[in-house]
């Protein structure tokens with residue numbers, strides 16, 4: 142089982158034993174050796190993945206399937222009166238909600254699609270380099286990581302191509318000068334990085350330039366370093382920087398955000414990620430404002446084989462659902478309770494009061510639990526999405542952010558604005574509507590996907 146929460150994150154140099162070069166060699170030679178080492182690493186990882194596939198050819202199909210195995214059934218179907226699955230009912234009705242139609246289409250596509258063969262192409266080589274640079278070994282990587290890195294790289298593809306083309310034309314002219322810095326500033330602003338984060342990045346770059354003129358390659362490498370440090374800054378105030386369900390206690394992750402941001406979809410993806418990484422999970426459907434919201438959560442519960450705690454009645458109190466959810470999670474000795482919340486009520490004041498009440502119930506009822514309050518932000522909204530953060534922070538006591546829809550028109554730079562302006566760590570990023578399209582955030586991988594040719 143591959144645990145997505147326990148990937149190594151440190152930036153070690155690429156496979157030192159292979160890269161080791163004699164002390165007196167020209168730069169070109171070093172590059173050539175590094176390239177050869179990377180290619181060897183990629184080939185070894187590729188061979189390893191093919192081997193893994195031969196051992197368990199049906200693994201993917203099993204995790205994707207919405208049908209529970211008899212063994213899983215006994216594990217997760219202990220009495221939760223309200224959580225009977227609704228897909229059957231819904232498929233009998235004429236008015237299938239739009240979100241379900243879309244999800245069904247996706248499922249059918251997945252079931253009928255022929256598994257794409259992994260290829261040793263440019264994306265694979267780039268992913269291999271990114272993994273190798275983090276000190277990973279070719280026989281210790283999973284195909285899922287390659288699939289995800291490719292998705293991330295493609296999601297940020299348009300922004301990356303723009304940034305790189307502009308950077309090349311700026312830094313290609315020789316050591317970085319003041320004019321070039323101004324152009325980089327404009328470039329960052331147009332990628333949604335925001336004024337505050339851009340100012341910080343440019344000031345840091347200029348300070349460095351006062352010390353020395355930078356050749357193009359070094360300028361880009363230094364820019365990457367700055368971007369990564371902006372993304373990592375919010376982690377500095379924390380004692381523990383890794384993000385995974387803590388062992389030996391209940392973890393409660395409360396998801397909040399404006400309507401349509403992707404909370405419910407993220408809950409489904411998180412349940413899948415947690416279950417397949419070896420954690421036992423329960424979902425509380427605390428968006429009781431719309432009946433369809435509870436149904437939507439239940440479908441995700443069925444897909445991921447996760448119990449859903451809900452209350453079928455009209456106008457039920459979401460805090461009561463959270464209360465039941467905590468009880469159920471404790472009774473089932475679950476590691477993780479995921480709480481879905483409403484994105485829209487009659488007005489914003491009601492929404493905030495409701496969230497504050499939910500938060501109070503969690504704090505009071507689950508004294509020994511580890512609580513994370515995650516704001517779900519739609520990356521395509523750029524700077525506009527950030528305006529909501531302050532009010533959510535007051536009501537829900539935010540501890541982190543989930544950035545969704547990086548596969549769409551999002552420019553990606555908003556991740557830097559989030560870190561700089563909200564001072565909250567980004568914990569997960571979503572790059573698609575599918576069950577596998579959400580992964581823990583890595584600042585290193587993100588910056589590489591944004592700035593590596």
Ligand SMILES: Nc1nc2c(ncn2[C@@H]2O[C@H](COP(=O)(O)OP(=O)(O)OP(=O)(O)O)[C@@H](O)[C@H]2O)c(=O)[nH]1
Nearest residue numbers: 400401402403404405406484545546571572573574
């Ligand atoms: N392309 C893309 N679409 C996404 C992603 N995450 C969510 N969506 C889509 O965004 C839409 C809204 O997602 P929901 O999960 O229903 O959003 P929500 O925040 O729960 O919305 P409310 O319940 O109305 O507050 C759905 O069509 C999702 O499929 C993503 O990472 N990429």
Ligand SMILES: [Mg+2]
Nearest residue numbers: 404405428434
């Ligand atoms: Mg929702």
